[in-house]
Amino acid sequence: MIRARAARALPWVIKYRPKRIDDVVDQDKAKNILIPWVKSWLEGRIPEKRAALLYGPPGVGKTSLVEAIANEYDLEVLELNASDYRRRSDIERIVGVAARRRSMFKRGVIILLDEVDGINPREDAGGVEALVNVIRETRNPIVMTANDPWKDHLRPLRELSLLVEFKALTVNQIVGLLQRICRAEGIECDREALRFIAERSEGDVRAAINDLQAVAEGYGKVTASIVRMVVRGREKSVEIWKTLSEVYYYPRYAWKVKKAVQQSEKDYEELIAWLNDNTPRKYEHPADIWRALDALSRATLFLSRAKYGGEWSLLSYVFDLMGPGVAFARQDGGVSRARYGYPERIKLLAQMREVREVRERIAEILSRRLLTSKSTVKREVLPLIIALYRESRDTPRLAALALSYGFDEKMVGYLAGPRKAEILRAMQRLKKLRAEERAKATEARTERVEARRPGREEKPRGPVGLDFFLGGGRGRRGRRR
Amino acid sequence: MASALEVLWVEKYRPRRLDDIVNQREVVERLKLFVKERNMPHLLFAGPPGTGKTTAAHALAYELFGENYRQFMLELNASDERGINVIREKVKEFARSRLPPEIPFKIVLLDEADNMTSDAQQALRRLMELYSSVTRFILIANYPSKIIDPIQSRCAFFRFQPLKKEDIVERLRYIAENEGVEYEEEALEAIYEISEGDMRKAINVLQAASFLGKVTVDSVYRVVGMARPREIREMLQAALRGDFMAARNMLRKIMIEYGLSGEDVVRQIHREIFSGELKIPEELRVVIADYLGEVHFRLVEGSDDDIQLGAFLAWLAMLSKKAGGARG
16 A cells, blocks of 8 residues: 555656666657767767757657666766756856766766756856856766757857757657556556547657546546546647748638737747748738738837836737737738748847947947037937048047047947958057057156046046945046147 | 047047136126135026037036046936936935035036936935035036926026037137148038037037048038938838838848937938938928837837837838839
8 A cells, every 4th residue: 555655656757767778769860869979978089069959849858868878878967957057157166067077986977957948048147158168178978958959049059069859759659658658557548548648748758648647546547538538738839830820821810810929939029029020021012011010019019018117917919919910910912922031130139239238338438538428429429430430541540549438349340340450450559659659758758747648548537426425436537638 | 640649529629617618608707606606506507509518517616626526526417317216316325425525515417407307307306405505406408498497496597508600610720720630611611500509519520520631511521421321311212112121121230230229210210301312202201200200209118129110111111102113
């Protein structure tokens, strides 16, 4: 009795975890890539790629395969669930140490980082970079898993890793596995019931085993009628292609389109980006494009009201406008057969953000020195300066100007565009020249004279703010003229 | 000489003392009285841009507090920090902080104060009352009517006059001579016309033109034209031809290459719509401006730059289709 209960307490997904490589269902292609890579480590040859990134839908055996390999080759698995260790400091501390470790009892160490696609570029700042550094140096194989390896911020990891794809399992493969488990548990199962479970799992073995266990333990047997009653389809999110098709191809009901956008696998901000880029591809008539984009822009308006005003009930209108708003905008023209495209905008936004940050820093420097607002600088002064850096041939003067305001490489790049390198070189020359002149001058005069010249290329001497009163002061302003 | 320094002339030639300020005689005389008495009320400086308001405030503080006057002054620009939190936190903390013994009072300089929200102005009004014994406020505004009455009534009002043509041309000449720049007399007048009485703008244009060699009427207009991305016009033309995709690609290029925000782009489009270079029927300019205003309004309210401007371009493309797409 006690034994039975103990056995029962163990989830089947753990109890029936593959022990050997052959127990892992299918995934032959993945095995053929991963196993030689691990062997190479064991034979003392560090492969060119020191990390492997296993990707594919959930529940297809990514983690299981790693454990099975470790088991068969007598390796110690250091599993670091990435949900706990994602920040730069954690990764450097924990993974970094593991990367240099040697196993005390076994042939080697394999480091397993689960779900690296869960690293959040904002909250876990520096996580990916830290991981990249660890991978470059590691003395032990690092294996990572991910459902979606194509996220933008994972690119550095992709470039450094052996990519290993895992496929969703077929219904028959899952049925076979469920049958083996039923036999091992001594449970009566009918094949139709197992088929039903397998179909509902959509290739996710873990989900299928969990469903099987739920039915078996709840009802003592697994029959088609019970399964139909108990196992409902998981709230699966809808793939982006399906969502877009619901919007663009002859929608009939507004509520259906709205549901489609709400159930999308993409969050609403990303989905808006998809709609924004694909609408002009799919709609052929400018009036249709206009109506759709206009609705979409109103969706973003409601979204920002919801976000910044905290009125989350407004979110409903966001979906109204991005789904039905776009779908029923098509009144004058047809739908093109053009293929859907990945929104360039997501990449674009990152680029824009970077440029704007540089622009903001330049405006900050100039606004302090010119005693005017950043917005005035951006509106009036920057356009002139940009024009000069791109069109004026007076390079030495442009270089001198850049030095006076302490513009760094990025700022010069922003101002000068294609002429960046030319200006930077001129700045170097000028710096050298000045250093020489200064050296000469010190012989003749005292340093103080030099220190009082206006426009030295130093920290902008801005207004003295609050911090001065509350503690340490700041440098004084130089004298002019 | 090869290593000569280059600073923006608006910075280099900014008057440091009250007496150096060009043609605001009346204002300067009154401010000098405050220096003499080492006391002053709260001040409100109003007038068009580039007439010396900020400069006067700094010069006043310089004469009151000496070389290191910026230590005793909190400078805020309401265009950049317009919310009530700035007032509550930064200004309040500064205003009530201890008064250093060597000065009679501290100064809070609120530039472009007409951009403050009315909440922030209400909060400010309280601070002006509470801490007036140790802190004086100088408010600067282009449009004093946007400053709430209770604040106006607590301030001594100074109106800065628009600068006259002679004032600006004279100053430009002085700078050009001093910098050893070659120039045509007519070029200075052209700069005045462009600057619309704004000294800062005038000096910036002079300096920019000097980068192209001798300052001539031609180089002045050239440099001003250069400062407007020509892609804006090309973008509008593409949209008006009905080529939405080309127009939107240009839009994105502009926003990335120049780091412009949606509102920046709207402002540029607005200027372009009324320029003779864009060949469209006059009545269409009005129609476009009307919709552009709506676009601008939505951007201010928080809609997405890229999508909203995309919608605008699609709308232009639609107009051209309706008109038969004949326009070039």
